[in-house]
Amino acid sequence: xxxxxxxxxPLCGFCHHAKGLxxxxxxxxxxxxxxxDRVRKAEMVERAxxxxxxxxxxxxxxxxxxxDELYALEAAGKLDPMLEGAA
Numbered sequence: 001x002x003x004x005x006x007x008x009x010p011l012c013g014f015c016h017h018a019k020g021l022x023x024x025x026x027x028x029x030x031x032x033x034x035x036x037d038r039v040r041k042a043e044m045v046e047r048a049x050x051x052x053x054x055x056x057x058x059x060x061x062x063x064x065x066x067x068d069e070l071y072a073l074e075a076a077g078k079l080d081p082m083l084e085g086a087a
Contacts, residue, residue, distance in 0.1 A: 002085040004029035005058040007044040011035070014067040015055040021070060027083050060085060 004022065006029055008015035022029050034041040034054060041052075048056040048063055057064040059082045064070055073079040 001027065002060045002083050004083070005032060006030070007032045007034050007040070007048075007054055007056040009033065009035040009054045012054050018055045018057060018067040018070050021074060025080070025083060059083065 004027060006015070006018060006022070008019065008031055010033060019029070019031065032040055032044070034044055044054075044056050045052055047058065051066075053066060055066055057066065057070055062082075064073065064082075070079070073082065
């Protein structure tokens with residue numbers, strides 16, 4: 001199984017939507033709350049190539065993007081292989 005990390009904010013609807021998809025797929029993920037944590041927020045921005053919006057999602061260390069990109073992978077049939085660690 002792939003290692004999934006999602007940098008999020010508890011007040012973010014897009015974060016809830018992205019986590020909802022991952023929960024629906026019954027995969028474990030690390031939820032990193034960056035709302036009040038400047039260090040983790042800076043880490044997210046660096047890892048995400050300067051992106052400051054949440055969520056920022058990583059699968060096996062690969063930056064996937066945000067909620068829209070996660071759902072685009074799902075629509076293209078590419079998300080499940082990534083979650084299984086096959087991509």
